[in-house]
Amino acid sequence: MIIISILLIGLVLGAIACGAPLYTIIGGSAALLFKFVADGKLSFILTDMKKVMTAPGIISIPLFVFAGFIFAESKSSSRLIRLSDAMIGWMPGGLAVVTVVVSTIFTALTGGSGVTIIACGGILLPALIKNQYDDDFSLGLVTSAASSGVLFIPSLPIIIYGVIAEVDVSLLFIAATIPAILIMTILMMYGVYYGAKTKVPTTPFSLKNLLESLWEIKWVLPLPLIVVGGIYGGFITVSEAA
Incomplete structure (x- = not known):
């Protein structure tokens, strides 16, 4: 987990240095943490996104x-x-x-x-x-x-x-x-x-x-x-x- 955290921090800093949009950095970091740390399926994120976007x-x-x-x-x-x-x-x-x-x-x-x-x-x-x-x-x-x-x-x-x-x-x-x-x-x-x-x-x-x-x-x-x-x-x- 420590290695994953270090790699993720490096990836975030690299994305910031390259001028990536903030929403892609935050969203991508959350997706990677959900996948590798929480051992979740990325399809769940899409399901929740659809649920939120279709809320009244x-x-x-x-x-x-x-x-x-x-x-x-x-x-x-x-x-x-x-x-x-x-x-x-x-x-x-x-x-x-x-x-x-x-x-x-x-x-x-x-x-x-x-x-x-x-x-x-x-x-x-x-x-x-x-x-x-x-x-x-x-x-x-x-x-x-x-x-x-x-x-x-x-x-x-x-x-x-x-x-x-x-x-x-x-x-x-x-x-x-x-x-x-x-x-x-x-x-x-x-x-x-x-x-x-x-x-x-x-x-x-x-x-x-x-x-x-x-x-x-x-x-x-x-x-x-x-x-x-x-x-x-x-x-x-x-x-x-x-």
């Missing part, structure tokens, strides 16, 4: 990804940022709180934090630095603020876990809500503390600006309410919501 909930993944790309390409991120800034930009550390709120919502709608960092980071990071936020703080906030959104509907990792573990995905989303809100709250509280401590500039509240921002995003706001309310209320399944 798996259809929601490409649909949510497609919806996320539409949301990202429609420039909704800039409108969402303007709305959040009009609502809470007046408070100490308001732009930091806006970053957390926008990143969380955008990640929840797109299903992945990477899309959020690309779509929103290019707008939020320069804005934070321009408003006298520290460079390290700004970079850390932009890259970490989306983490809580991964736990909200429609989180792709939760859907994949639910399908593979054969657990009700709707119940997983309900269970992840409190931890997600807790992470989001802690980040916002730290943003307020940092803003009050460093006395960074804030955005004056304007009712006119708020109403204009709401009007710009009027077609996007109902979507998360329909999806989240439908799943949490038990009116629709995750696949139907997608």
